[in-house]
Amino acid sequence: MTTSTAIRRLNAADPDFARHLDHLLSWESVSDDAVNQRVLDIIQAVRERGDAALVEFTQRFDGVDAKSIDDLILGRERLELALTRITAEQRQALEKAAERVRLYHERQKQDSWSYTEADGTVLGQKVTPLDRAGLYVPGGKASYPSSVLMNAIPAKVAGVSEVVMVVPTPRGEVNELVLAAACIAGVDRVFTIGGAQAVAALAYGTESVPQVDKVVGPGNIYVATAKRHVFGQVGIDMIAGPSEILVVCDGQTDPDWIAMDLFSQAEHDEDAQSILVSPDADFLERVAASIDKLLPTMDRAGIIRTSMEGRGALIQVRDMEQAIEVANRIAPEHLELSVADPQAWLPKIRHAGAIFMGRHTSEALGDYCAGPNHVLPTSGTARFSSPLGVYDFQKRSSIIFCSEQGASELGKTASVLARGESLSAHARSAEYRILADKEGN
Numbered sequence: 001m002t003t004s005t006a007i008r009r010l011n012a013a014d015p016d017f018a019r020h021l022d023h024l025l026s027w028e029s030v031s032d033d034a035v036n037q038r039v040l041d042i043i044q045a046v047r048e049r050g051d052a053a054l055v056e057f058t059q060r061f062d063g064v065d066a067k068s069i070d071d072l073i074l075g076r077e078r079l080e081l082a083l084t085r086i087t088a089e090q091r092q093a094l095e096k097a098a099e100r101v102r103l104y105h106e107r108q109k110q111d112s113w114s115y116t117e118a119d120g121t122v123l124g125q126k127v128t129p130l131d132r133a134g135l136y137v138p139g140g141k142a143s144y145p146s147s148v149l150m151n152a153i154p155a156k157v158a159g160v161s162e163v164v165m166v167v168p169t170p171r172g173e174v175n176e177l178v179l180a181a182a183c184i185a186g187v188d189r190v191f192t193i194g195g196a197q198a199v200a201a202l203a204y205g206t207e208s209v210p211q212v213d214k215v216v217g218p219g220n221i222y223v224a225t226a227k228r229h230v231f232g233q234v235g236i237d238m239i240a241g242p243s244e245i246l247v248v249c250d251g252q253t254d255p256d257w258i259a260m261d262l263f264s265q266a267e268h269d270e271d272a273q274s275i276l277v278s279p280d281a282d283f284l285e286r287v288a289a290s291i292d293k294l295l296p297t298m299d300r301a302g303i304i305r306t307s308m309e310g311r312g313a314l315i316q317v318r319d320m321e322q323a324i325e326v327a328n329r330i331a332p333e334h335l336e337l338s339v340a341d342p343q344a345w346l347p348k349i350r351h352a353g354a355i356f357m358g359r360h361t362s363e364a365l366g367d368y369c370a371g372p373n374h375v376l377p378t379s380g381t382a383r384f385s386s387p388l389g390v391y392d393f394q395k396r397s398s399i400i401f402c403s404e405q406g407a408s409e410l411g412k413t414a415s416v417l418a419r420g421e422s423l424s425a426h427a428r429s430a431e432y433r434i435l436a437d438k439e440g441n
């Protein structure tokens with residue numbers, strides 16, 4: 001006999017639907033003041049005590065028996081050794097995924113550009129890779145070799161000079177696939193530290209961990225909260241917190257497939273969020289039955305159940321139009337359009353980290369090897385953030401190169417505007433460069 005899973009049911013026809021949905025999605029439901037305060041304390045300790053704090057937190061939170069920071073540093077040779085320790089099949093899969101991710105990301109690379117005006121003035125944009133990037137690879141409840149590829153390959157394609165990776169190794173267990181992926185992707189240095197302390201170390205630097213220009217990568221609530229706090233000291237890519245999936249289904253996909261797609265994100269974390277939206281009430285019940293049937297067969301049934309019961313939902317809507325409205329309101333990390341004609345609905349989707357089109361495109365393919373990045377904005381931040389990409393590792397500088405004539409012409413306009421702002425040094429600086437006209441006026 002299977003026990004039924006207590007998943008929240010919502011109906012968009014309910015007058016209180018918007019309030020229930022807001023509650024379901026609220027960041028506060030995964031992060032509270034206690035998490036925030038703990039993260040702030042950790043950041044402060046790392047700033048004040050550097051390596052010593054890193055060692056202590058790694059002992060405490062990851063159960064690693066580290067005597068000093070030296071026990072938490074891995075060089076390139078260790079990464080190369082890992083390549084020899086994985087099976088040929090694993091190596092082939094990593095290399096195939098890496099190749100597809102690289103090909104996709106090469107298309108994102110931005111080049112410098114410029115144009116020349118009639119008077120010889122040149123305007124342009126110079127694109128420069130970051131000097132040093134810090135990659136957070138999660139590792140608390142699962143190991144993520146795929147996240148190594150997704151973080152490191154765009155950095156390398158962008159031309160970042162130094163790529164530093166941090167990854168927790170709970171109980172000191174190093175995952176050979178993670179290190180092999182780091183070797184394949186060309187990571188320069190690895191520190192086996194995680195959580196808020198790793199983010200703080202990358203942001204502020206310690207005696208051993210180099211300060212980076214930007215911290216990227218996904219992680220749990222401690223990692224996501226720490227990234228929020230260090231933003232400004234360093235760049236961050238986005239808030240890529242606990243995983244999410246929103247499946248919009250017309251009721252015609254095998255309910256077992258949909259249940260497993262929901263599980264695929266729920267199994268990441270108790271804080272993950274899996275939601276199904278459909279206009280077909282019978283279908284929602286069939287998926288609920290599949291969930292009850294399949295959950296006991298899952299390796300990570302405990303995590304999945306907590307996630308599905310705490311943060312999951314089955315939402316009934318009036319029709320597909322309303323399903324898309326709900327999807328845009330949620331702005332999910334992953335959106336599966338499990339419908340007959342996904343192309344017809346695509347133009348109406350405005351907010352989603354990644355969109356998986358059609359019944360055959362399971363989100364899991366995107367997690368590993370389709371090519372697009374799996375580091376994606378969560379908790380509604382797809383309204384203003386994009387997938388991790390090469391552009392996250394490149395920055396732009398404007399180029400202005402005035403000809404004598406160009407400076408003279410622009411000087412007249414600048415002078416008027418500067419005097420309008422009562423900034424006379426600006427005005428006079430521009431005016432010095434205005435050419436006297438031929439009559440000597």
Ligand SMILES: NC(=O)c1ccc[n+]([C@@H]2O[C@H](COP(=O)([O-])OP(=O)(O)OC[C@H]3O[C@@H](n4cnc5c(N)ncnc54)[C@H](O)[C@@H]3O)[C@@H](O)[C@H]2O)c1
Pocket residue numbers: 038061062137138139140141142144147168193194195196197218219220221222223240241242243268269271272333374375376377378
């Ligand atoms: N959005 C994305 O693109 C994306 C991609 C992959 C994974 N993810 C998410 O990344 C997360 C990975 O989480 P994880 O836990 O497996 O690994 P993690 O590396 O993110 O977190 C582990 C670290 O959390 C810290 N931590 C745990 N409990 C703590 C506590 N009580 N106090 C202080 N620190 C604590 C520890 O330092 C530990 O090293 C999941 O939520 C998964 O859904 C997101």
Ligand SMILES: N[C@H](CO)Cc1c[nH]c[nH+]1
Pocket residue numbers: 144146147242243244265333367374375376
């Ligand atoms: N679904 C995760 C992003 O939210 C990425 C991942 C890695 N491995 C499996 N899944």
Ligand SMILES: [Zn+2]
Pocket residue numbers: 243264265268367
């Ligand atoms: Zn996943």
